[in-house]
Amino acid sequence: MTSSKQIVVIDDEADMCWVLDRLMRHRGYDVATATSGELGLRLLQENAAALAIIDCKLPDRDGLDIAADALRLQPQLELILISGFPFAEESALRKRVQELHAHFLAKPFEVTDLAHLVEQILATQTDA
């Protein structure tokens, strides 16, 4: 596992940012976090991140819009979207997630699932 793999976490929950930062760091990744969409986009512009983990609901802008913007900035970027979304919006949400070629995890999620997903994504990216 190379140390150059950077992950950007965008979640308005500071606690979530902290936990994900620690978990990913523990697994040898380089992590940067942001608690709003705009801050997150700035981070992505400044760093050549391989993966962004984005919460769908952000205080300033829709997390999915941020994801779309991020892809425009950096088409190689891999995306994991996380959300505590209620059932009603789920099918529409899934559709947009697919359009972005992103992965999706519902809150609360298993850390092992997330870690596994991250590992898988970053491994395929290296292979590519």
Add this chain to the structure above:
Amino acid sequence: MGKGEHLISSFTKGDYERLFLGLFNTTRASVLIFDRRLHVLAANRNFLVKSRRTEEDTLGARLEEVFPSVLINYIGLTEKVRTAFKDSLFSSEGQMTYRAPGVPLRIYYYVLAPVSDEYGATSFVMLLMYDITEEQRLSGEVQRAERHLASVVQSAGDLVISLDPEERILSWNPAAERISQYRWDEILHRPLHSLCTEESQELVQRAVRRIVHGGPPESLEADLVTREGQRVPVAWALSGMQGEGGTVTAIVGAGRDLTLRRQLEAQMIQSAKMSSLGVMAGGIAHEIRNPLGICSAASQLMLESGDDRELMLECARRIHENIKRAALVIENLLKFARPPAEQYVPVDLNRIIEESLLLISNQARNQHIRINFVADPELPHIMANGNLLQQVFTNLLLNACHAMPEGGDVEVGLSQRDDWVTIKFSDTGQGIKTEEISRIFDPFYTTRPVGQGTGLGLPISYSIVRQHGGHIKVDSVVGKGSIFTISLPVHQTGVQHDIFQTDRRH
């Protein structure tokens, strides 16, 4: 002409004759005098007029020729006159109905009196007939009216009572007996307020006093306490009964048992609440899943922390914080869902508004709605049902969010003037069309698609505000936004103010 004890001694025989004729022809009674053969010896003017007879065909006529035989047989008139001749002490009285030709039936009270000579033998028999048709008719009507009224009062489903000017119970109908479980004779002369709940006693006493002092009818809600100690909500209409000279001699009260209405209202409030809950469910799920997500991730991090005690403690701290957060969301949710308590207590509107804002905060955040509310620590506590008011505020805030699908601003303002507190909810939403404004408080009126609004939110808010003695009004401009203004009376005594002053700090 009797023994003359009651007569004026200076009268001459001529005086007596004139006196007799004067009385004979001016008395209201119809008078006939019979001789021993039962022939008419004399008939006064009144008799002739009422029976449509002339002097010629009456004087000297036999009794049977003057009265119809049905009447004679029915009251046994011939027999009675004969008896009067035999027994000078005999007298008879009673009622007779008599129809003279071409005249409506009349009712007479008659007296049959023998007039005896100086030896005690009956020389004439006098028949005096008093026309009591009018009196009979009137008293019959009065009786019928009384019976009718009494049966209305007796069979009424509502409480119908009367009080003396000292507020003591004079009458208490069967509905009042049934509802209060007190028999009429048990509560006779007890003051009405002594049967009411403590909170409403003064209200009743004051209303009665105002009526006694000539005030207009009063309507008020005062709960009765039944024999079993249950509270029965009753809506009363009290009004004064004026005697001669305009003084109030009694107070009549009609009371309606509101138990069923209250139950229906409570059900309606509950169902509207459930529909609000449905609208909020999505937001609430998100609100709980977020802290759950953190707890879950942090606990897994904890498992991985190995010997890193610092990290472990930090994880535990954050897990604890987020569990508290989720618990608070659930607590607020339950507070909102709880059936309303009946009691009014002093409440802090600042706190109720803050709780309502907390409930809808996620909904607002999702829709990019900014909420501006500055608490007013100087605001007095008001007598209210906090749960119900929270339902009103939450509903108005949800409506505001609904009016701003593209985001916007909500401002909640508080102000106080005299004994009234005003809460203003302004949004920058779509606004309400002029033709819709008059209907927004109608039950089941909704502009939302089927399944997205019950049309009960605003009518119930309206009813809750009215229950608190307040008003709700709306100003709206299409495309600019709406302002809902709620005014509530403070209804607060200095004592309560002092007690709850300290409460405000937390």
